[in-house]
Amino acid sequence: MSSVTTRTMTAYRFVPSKHNPVPEIIPVPIPTEGQVLVRVLAAGVCHSDVGILIPGGALSHFVPPTIFTLGHEGAGIIAELGPSVASTFPQLKIGDYVAIWSGNPCQKPTCIACSRGYTNLCTIEHGIHGLRHDGSWAEYIALRASSVVPVPGTLDGIAPAIISAATDAVLTPYHAMKTSCRVQAEHTVLCMGIGGLGLNGVDIAKKCLGARCVIACDTRSVALHDALAAGADYAVPPEQLLSLIEEERLVVDFAFDFVGIQATFDACFAAIRPGGTIHVLGLLADTLAYTALTAMRKDLTLKSSFWGTRDELAEILQAISDGLLKPKVDSRPMSQCIQVLDDMREGRLQARVALVPDAIAVRIASYKL
Template sequence: MVAVRTMRAAFYTPGDNKAVLKDTPIPTPTSKQVLLKVAAAGVCHSDVYFLSDDVANPRTYVMGHENVGYAVEWGSEVTGIVKGQLYAVWDSIPCARATPGFPPFSDSIGLGENGGFAEYLVVAASELVPVPEGLAPEVAAVSADSLITVYNAVHNVAELRPGTTKRVLIYGVGGLGHQAVQLAKSYGATVYACDFKPEARELALSLGAEQVFDHAELTAATADTAENPFTVDIAIDFVVDAQSFNLISNAVKRVGGDLSNSGGVVVLVGLSSAQLTITPIIYITWHINVKTSIYGTIDDLKASLDLLARGVIKPVISTDSLDNINKVLDALKANEVTGRKIIMPNSGVAY
């Protein structure tokens, strides 16, 4: 009898608000798949969201949708993969087959299909992008979700480009927002930031933000009664709740007061169960353009890896072990994490 090879993994299980750590068989790649030894996997607010009571998901799967790993073995139809090469995984494919009642990406890796909070992971070869030489796994990992999401929101949805002179407000300087500050700044934007955490505001300033606000300060600055109300061209919201939506709407509305221009832009990023109220006459008459953004394309992943390799984006990260996954999730839920938290399922050991 051949012994079954097992690995440690953290599972989402229906009705459980914690990740369940247990041993499970190491997966075998199909003809078009590659087996990766997971080097690093980012922890996301989406993981907290899916473990919350807001989601009733009947499936059991390994969590983790921000992954890089070393190629170990692959199926008979796979070509071009290099053994021992570090690859980033295009995890949350927007057009993936969806479980009825869930959004299209819900059957992607770590969001319905088995993900990277494990020692090994199988993925389709078409979802792999080589990590540039010299880029550490824990740094490269952010390209696979947080930075690709930032890039899509800033570059594609907000349509910022190098050489811009626009004023941009980043709301929420967390695992994604602190990278958005850097990207917008690198394009030439004048960047402002809002966060309730003093350390997050300090981080934004250290990354080049012109000015930072807490909630009360931004409320006062954008009030109609302010002597010179604070205004930006674009506001990108990485929190997406009723408070943030109202504040950023106030920050962009005066840009659209002149009928000769296209108005201010609000970009809502990521997953949120918040109930947002839109009063049409305000958004129409002030020319406020509300856009949404989540994840990005495989080309956006390649662009994100390039930004990291060139040092344009320098993510603030800290690492932890797979055994501590629930402690990390609890800290993220309690807003105690600065920057991005990365799980190292194999203790960072290379292939």
């Protein structure tokens, strides 16, 4: 046993019936067969974290009634290799800078998800770190060696906060746009809601997939400004969307709803062309309704998707390293996670937030001074 595994750490835990994470002192995990121990340098905060903390809410049914460490977005360095990792994953070494893909697919040929490439959907055996099993809102996390993705860059070149955001806030719209909808250069894309996912969606559609036209729509002027900086061709509030489409003679092929409330869903319905696709990624409403005849008369396709795969995350990290994608991320000490969640609930955040373990945050602050 290495010295690191004899230590304790502060972890921010999901406790059934509690509205906020509960800090607990727990042992630093010991990596078991096929696992690595990662020292967390940054861990993202997501609307899903808000959702699962609502007792009786739609997302609360996604997690088991057990205690576990939150955080399904993360980045760090490998601190320890578990048994057999050195031989089965010779490319991984202690000190490697990695992104944490929090999936645990079974990879069995009989699995209806894994056998078709949907490893992001397999929760048969292990669930997802941060949503079912211990996640990255702690100083360390132990997970499968197959679930870490080496970062094609250095800590100085690409900040851990950016890498942590890539594991979900970038991965989710990337999977939706590239894999699920197959957005291409000839398409016009509407991004409804320019928050943590929507802003990255603009970036992906324009710079990775080369979409001909990207329209950003949000109620906040600062979000519209960010969208234009990310490459959007147009950025307007919802009340101006249809006028813009008519005046500029735009034809919306794909409408991505990054909010997921009835008003944004209806706006996508109104804006999409006949034969177009509405893809819902936002989870702010438990249910969304539509008139069947309205969808039929437009011959629409209604889609949704969940997260993304490890291979897609590797593609994203390369795009970030190449300078194609530049996620907007703020950092805060991990001990402020409840305040960050409150800010997210109240719509006060201007960007994705990554939590930095307090000991690291103090060193960063001292360095800046």
